[in-house]
């Protein structure tokens with residue numbers, strides 16, 4: 566049974582899908598711990614939720630830093646029982662492989678792949694001690710269908726898919742659910758202003774995706790949705 570005051574950690578909650586998820590889970594009654602680098606943007610969530618008399622807790626953190634992630638996760642679990650980690654923080658470059666700088670590549674892999682792995686690593690002992698938990702990874706359709714100008718991004722998402730598929734087999738015995746969500750085009754600031762102008766009408770909204778995440782977390786019974794692909798009805802951009 567999932568208790569209402571269960572804690573949910575959401576990385577990359579300062580905008581887009583993570584922010585929408587923070588609001589949607591908070592409205593559902595969960596205690597939310599938001600993580601991102603821009604603390605001002607995390608605090609803005611509370612301004613926006615003020616009228617609804619609900620709030621989230623905010624933690625500045627660069628997920629690409631293992632030390633930073635360890636500090637934040639330790640701080641959160643010291644006083645709270647966490648039921649779910651949503652690994653959502655992510656970046657991309659939309660450049661051909663030839664044009665990616667070493668910094669572009671390092672930033673993408675460190676944030677999307679290593680950042681998610683660090684969060685899992687430091688939270689896993691808490692889940693094992695509590696005999697249960699849920700890890701939801703926001704992957705991408707790019708892990709299953711190839712798009713040009715996304716080489717480092719695709720490597721990071723395929724890497725996370727592989728890592729967490731193995732993890733799932735290791736943690737079943739601890740009653741831990743590992744759910745990989747593969748969203749298609751979603752109208753967030755990950756896309757350029759031009760792309761959003763041209764395509765936003767046929768993209769999913771961050772709220773659409775957030776509602777699906779709540780539904781996945783609340784699924785009852787002796788089951789885990791191991792992988793789910795969600796695309797705009799009109800298909801890929």
Ligand SMILES: NC(=O)c1ccc[n+]([C@@H]2O[C@H](COP(=O)([O-])OP(=O)(O)OC[C@H]3O[C@@H](n4cnc5c(N)ncnc54)[C@H](OP(=O)(O)O)[C@@H]3O)[C@@H](O)[C@H]2O)c1
Pocket residue numbers: 576577578579580581582583600601602603604606626627628629652653654655656676677703704705706747748749750751752753754755756771
């Ligand atoms: N939009 C799409 O079409 C789409 C499709 C499939 C999958 N996704 C995935 O969905 C996830 C969310 O992306 P989005 O579309 O919502 O984009 P977004 O609006 O740009 O949000 C990205 C979030 O990641 C955070 N972030 C980036 N680097 C970080 C770091 N080093 N440490 C901590 N937080 C960091 C950002 O916060 P700060 O800048 O404040 O740190 C921001 O909150 C990503 O993993 C993305 O790959 C998106």
